[in-house]
Structures are given as structure tokens and as C-alpha cells.
Amino acid sequence: MLLEIRNLSSQYGRIKALRGIDVDVDEGELVALVGANGAGKTTLLRTISGVQPASEGSVMLAKREITSFSSSRRVKLGVIQVPEGRQVFGPMSVEDNLILGSYTRERAEAARTIEEMYTRFPVLKEKRHQMAGTLSGGQQQMLTMGRALMAKPRILLLDEPSMGLAPLLVDEIFEIVSQLRAAGTTIFMVEQNAFMALEIADRAYVLEAGQITLSGTGKELLSNEKVIEAYLGI
Amino acid sequence: MFAEFLQFLFSGITVGAIYALVGLGFAIIYNASNVINFAQGEFVMLGGMGTVFFIGLGLPMPLAVLLAVSLTVIVGFGLERFAVEPARDAPIVTLIIITIGASIFLRGAAQLVWDRNFHSVASFSGSDPIMIGGASILPQSLWILGCTVVIVIALHMFFNHSMTGKSIIATSHNPLAAKLMGINTSMVLLMSFGLSALLGASAGILIAPISLTYTGVGIMLGLKGFCAAVLGGLGKPMGAIAGGLLVGISEAMTAGYISSAYKDAVAFIIILAVLFLMPNGLFGGRGTERV
Ligand SMILES: Nc1ncnc2c1ncn2[C@@H]1O[C@H](COP(=O)(O)OP(=O)(O)OP(=O)(O)O)[C@@H](O)[C@H]1O
Ligand SMILES: [Mg+2]
Numbered sequence: 001m002l003l004e005i006r007n008l009s010s011q012y013g014r015i016k017a018l019r020g021i022d023v024d025v026d027e028g029e030l031v032a033l034v035g036a037n038g039a040g041k042t043t044l045l046r047t048i049s050g051v052q053p054a055s056e057g058s059v060m061l062a063k064r065e066i067t068s069f070s071s072s073r074r075v076k077l078g079v080i081q082v083p084e085g086r087q088v089f090g091p092m093s094v095e096d097n098l099i100l101g102s103y104t105r106e107r108a109e110a111a112r113t114i115e116e117m118y119t120r121f122p123v124l125k126e127k128r129h130q131m132a133g134t135l136s137g138g139q140q141q142m143l144t145m146g147r148a149l150m151a152k153p154r155i156l157l158l159d160e161p162s163m164g165l166a167p168l169l170v171d172e173i174f175e176i177v178s179q180l181r182a183a184g185t186t187i188f189m190v191e192q193n194a195f196m197a198l199e200i201a202d203r204a205y206v207l208e209a210g211q212i213t214l215s216g217t218g219k220e221l222l223s224n225e226k227v228i229e230a231y232l233g234i
Numbered sequence: 235m236f237a238e239f240l241q242f243l244f245s246g247i248t249v250g251a252i253y254a255l256v257g258l259g260f261a262i263i264y265n266a267s268n269v270i271n272f273a274q275g276e277f278v279m280l281g282g283m284g285t286v287f288f289i290g291l292g293l294p295m296p297l298a299v300l301l302a303v304s305l306t307v308i309v310g311f312g313l314e315r316f317a318v319e320p321a322r323d324a325p326i327v328t329l330i331i332i333t334i335g336a337s338i339f340l341r342g343a344a345q346l347v348w349d350r351n352f353h354s355v356a357s358f359s360g361s362d363p364i365m366i367g368g369a370s371i372l373p374q375s376l377w378i379l380g381c382t383v384v385i386v387i388a389l390h391m392f393f394n395h396s397m398t399g400k401s402i403i404a405t406s407h408n409p410l411a412a413k414l415m416g417i418n419t420s421m422v423l424l425m426s427f428g429l430s431a432l433l434g435a436s437a438g439i440l441i442a443p444i445s446l447t448y449t450g451v452g453i454m455l456g457l458k459g460f461c462a463a464v465l466g467g468l469g470k471p472m473g474a475i476a477g478g479l480l481v482g483i484s485e486a487m488t489a490g491y492i493s494s495a496y497k498d499a500v501a502f503i504i505i506l507a508v509l510f511l512m513p514n515g516l517f518g519g520r521g522t523e524r525v
Contacts, residue, residue, distance in 0.1 A: 075414070075416030087410060088408075092404065099397070100404050101415060
């Protein structure tokens with residue numbers, strides 16, 4: 001397993017947001033996490049990235065316990081997150097945003113990766129001297145994905161990448177995620193858009209009130225009655 | 235008539251550049267942490283008094299300057315690590331009060347270690363005024379302007395062209411996203427305090443040959459620098475520079491054409507007027523958003 005989460009709990013003050021979570025993500029897998037508003041999805045990703053402390057349990061990356069590691073150390077090990085809500089550095093240029101994505105890497109290698117990003121996301125090349133805050137929502141999401149890829153992730157954590165985007169752009173984001181998966185990137189993705197997420201995911205987990213209540217392959221969950229009722233809105 | 239005006243302008247720009255350096259120090263720390271560091275003036279004092287002290291030990295000027303700047307930067311680091319960092323999660327007001335406490339402590343410590351007397355520092359190169367258009371300008375003023383320009387350009391290069399500089403700016407805009415890039419944001423805060431101490435010390439050393447220095451010099455210079463930073467719209471480096479020059483020139487004109495008794499009041503009148511009419515500073519627009 002590349003990522004092994006065991007009995008992980010986390011809390012905000014006295015509010016328990018995660019209670020004994022077990023999640024596995026294997027090398028090259030695309031694993032989805034679905035759940036209602038406030039279930040704790042963002043908290044789980046924040047705890048994996050080390051920007052939110054775990055109160056119990058462990059996070060292992062490639063058999064190495066990283067539970068007590070600082071966020072910057074985890075980034076160096078390749079745990080890269082695209083946070084929810086398109087958190088670009090608004091007043092900085094698109095190019096500087098991308099460059100910051102490679103903060104922990106060698107300059108020369110990063111320069112090569114930025115060209116790859118411009119090929120993958122031509123719109124970013126076109127707007128590279130513009131302030132990131134002036135991009136449209138979809139372009140900002142491309143930018144946060146590109147910025148994360150600049151770090152050459154071992155595992156990419158995506159927090160609701162399609163949130164608030166027009167349907168056409170949602171398709172585009174899912175297309176990009178599928179392409180990354182096909183290219184071998186390991187991805188752990190949180191999505192509100194459960195139907196689309198389960199369709200492309202190898203495996204998936206359902207999170208309810210801070211606990212994992214269901215897991216299985218994407219297909220299994222798509223045909224699970226509880227999932228259909230709660231998340232697929234049928 | 236014009237010569238007189240030019241004379242006032244020269245002296246205004248000279249002190250204005252000093253205020254600008256102090257104001258930049260405020261802006262850098264504010265950007266990185268939203269904290270207004272009221273110990274900024276004591277960095278100015280430590281620069282000047284440190285130089286006096288090291289020269290008193292018989293060291294040559296350049297070495298004394300270097301040691302004074304290093305001493306101040308170390309104090310800046312210490313202030314961040316031991317006073318600000320432990321209270322990092324406290325409300326901003328608490329942090330600001332901590333910096334006020336730190337400034338009182340630093341001033342008191344300096345008075346104990348050194349003294350309360352005025353000290354002069356030799357000009358960097360000669361003290362024969364140079365005549366320009368009927369007005370005279372001291373070589374030290376040229377040093378001040380030259381060094382300020384060099385410092386501002388260096389800062390600009392640092393913030394816009396180095397990864398470390400960019401990481402500081404990124405942290406000021408979005409600390410969470412910065413952490414997720416692998417930036418050590420507490421390191422960023424430490425660096426901002428070091429950088430601000432460097433700027434303050436430089437200002438204190440540059441102005442010492444013109445206006446004498448003593449352990450209480452930081453109070454007024456700190457306040458003027460604060461005015462410069464607020465005028466420029468807190469957290470806007472270029473604004474702080476413009477604000478510094480504006481305060482300096484207005485003071486010199488007031489002292490020259492009205493009375494030097496009103497000189498110190500000018501900065502505060504300007505700041506009240508600006509805060510009243512343009513709460514976001516002269517170059518305000520909308521306030522910077524922070525998440
Ligand atoms: N900073 C915080 N302080 C206190 N409580 C918080 C904080 N952030 C989240 N919570 C609480 O923790 C729980 C889980 O929140 P979290 O943001 O992880 O949910 P989520 O599944 O990502 O929701 P959404 O779909 O709205 O993004 C919620 O009950 C929320 O109110
Ligand atoms: Mg969330």
C-alpha cells in the first residue's frame with residue numbers, strides 16, 4: 001500500500017471530526033471518498049497533509065509512519081494536495097503560482113515540468129503573466145491542479161475539484177483526473193459529485209459523520225442501494 | 235526662493251528615505267503575519283547604538299556597522315522565536331501588545347547596557363556640503379539616498395525573483411495553500427522579522443551621522459515609519475516608500491516655512507486625515523483579502 005490510514009481520529013477543539021478512519025490507497029490507484037456536507041472529508045485530507053493534527057491513529061506512506069511529520073516534510077515525500085475552493089495565490093502571476101508548486105524541488109527539473117504543464121494546460125501558458133485571481137473559476141482549478149503536479153506527487157489528494165464549476169468544466173476536470181490516473185498517478189479524490197467520481201474510481205469509501213460506513217469498488221458502490229439513495233439522488 | 239525650497243526638499247527626502255526604510259519593515263512583518271510590530275523603532279535604535287558601541291570598542295566603521303546589523307537581526311529573530319511564535323494562535327491584538335512590550339524591554343535593556351546620552355557617529359565620507367542649485371546637501375544624505383535605492387532594488391529582486399521571496403509573498407496571501415506547497419510558514423515569519431530588523435538597523439545607522447543617536451531614538455522614528463506604512467496602505471511595500479517620502483517632505487516644508495515646533499505634528503495630522511478620508515491608505519483601493 002502506498003497510503004495506509006489506520007484508526008485515524010482528529011478533532012477541532014472538542015468536536016470530533018474524524019473517528020477511527022481506515023483507508024488504503026495502492027500505488028497507481030484512483031480512490032474516491034464521498035460523503036455529505038460536514039462529514040469530515042476535508043478534515044481527512046488536511047490530516048493526511050499534516051495541516052491538521054491527528055488525535056489518534058496513524059498515517060503511513062510507503063510503509064513509513066508520517067503521522068508526526070510537518071506538512072512541509074510530507075510535501076517533500078510527495079504527499080500533494082489540491083485544497084478545496086481553488087486556493088490560488090490571487091495577486092501573484094499564473095507562472096509564479098506554478099513555480100511555487102515546485103517549491104520543494106530542484107530548480108532545473110522544475111523548469112522542465114513547467115513546460116509539461118503548459119502543454120497540458122495551454123490556457124495557463126497563454127495567461128502566464130496574468131494575476132491568478134483574474135482567471136475564471138475553471139482556469140483557477142486548472143491552475144491549482146497544475147501547481148500540484150509541479151511537485152511531482154507520489155500521491156495526489158484532490159478536495160472537490162469540480163465544486164462550483166459549470167457542467168462542461170466539470171467534465172473537463174474529470175477528464176483530466178482520468179488522464180492522470182491513466183498516466184499512473186496515484187489519486188485520492190474527495191467529491192460531492194458522487195456519480196462521476198464512482199464511475200472513474202477504482203475503489204471508493206463513504207464517509208458519514210466522521211466514520212467510514214461503506215467501501216468497495218467504484219462499480220459496487222454505484223449499485224449499492226444506500227449509496228444510490230443518499231448520494232446519487234435517485 | 236527656489237534655493238530655499240530645494241534645501242527643504244533635500245532634507246525632506248533624506249529623512250523621508252529613513253522613514254521609508256522603517257515603514258518597509260512594518261510592511262514586511264504585517265504582510266507575513268498581520269502583526270504591526272511596534273518594536274520596529276528599537277531595531278533602528280539598535281542599529282545606531284550598536285554601531286556607536288562597536289566603534290567605541292575600537293573597531294573600524296565598516297566592521298562596526300556589520301556587527302550592529304547582525305546584532306539587530308539576531309534580536310529580530312529572537313523577538314519572533316521567543317515572543318511572537320509562542321503566542322502565534324493568540325488574537326492579533328495580543329501579538330501587537332507583545333511587540334509593544336518587547337520594545338519597552340529592548341529600550342530598557344539598551345539603557346542599562348549602554349546609557350541615555352546622545353552619541354555622534356562620523357559621516358561615512360566627509361561632511362563638507364555639496365552645493366546643488368543654490369542648496370546644500372550633505373554627503374551623508376547622498377549615502378542615505380544611495381543605500382535606500384540599493385536596498386529597495388535588492389528587496390524587489392528578492393521578493394519577485396527568488397523562490398524564498400516568492401514563498402514569503404505566497405504565505406502572506408494564503409498561508410494554508412503555502413503550507414500545502416511545502417513552505418515552512420513559521421520559517422517565513424522568522425525571516426520577515428530578520429529582514430525587518432535588517433531594514434530598521436540600516437535606517438538607524440544611516441541617519442546617525444546626521445541626527446545623533448541615543449537609546450530613545452526608536453520611539454519617534456518608529457512612529458514616523460509606522461505613519462509611512464499606514465499612509466502607503468499597510469502591507470504595500472511601494473506604498474510605504476511613498477508614504478515615507480511624503481511624511482519626510484511635509485515635515486521639512488513645515489519646519490522650513492512655518493516652524494520646526496510643528497514638525498513632529500505633521501506626520502500625525504497627515505495620518506489622521508488619510509485614515510479619515512481614505513481608510514485603506516493613499517494607494518488603498520480595496521483592502522487586501524486574507525483567508
Ligand atoms: N476550523 C474548524 N473549526 C471547527 N470545526 C470545524 C472546522 N472545520 C470543520 N469543522 C467541523 O468539522 C466537521 C467536518 O468538516 P469538514 O470540512 O471536514 O467536512 P467536509 O466533509 O469537507 O464538508 P464539505 O462537503 O462541506 O466540504 C464539520 O462538522 C465542521 O463543522
Ligand atoms: Mg470539504
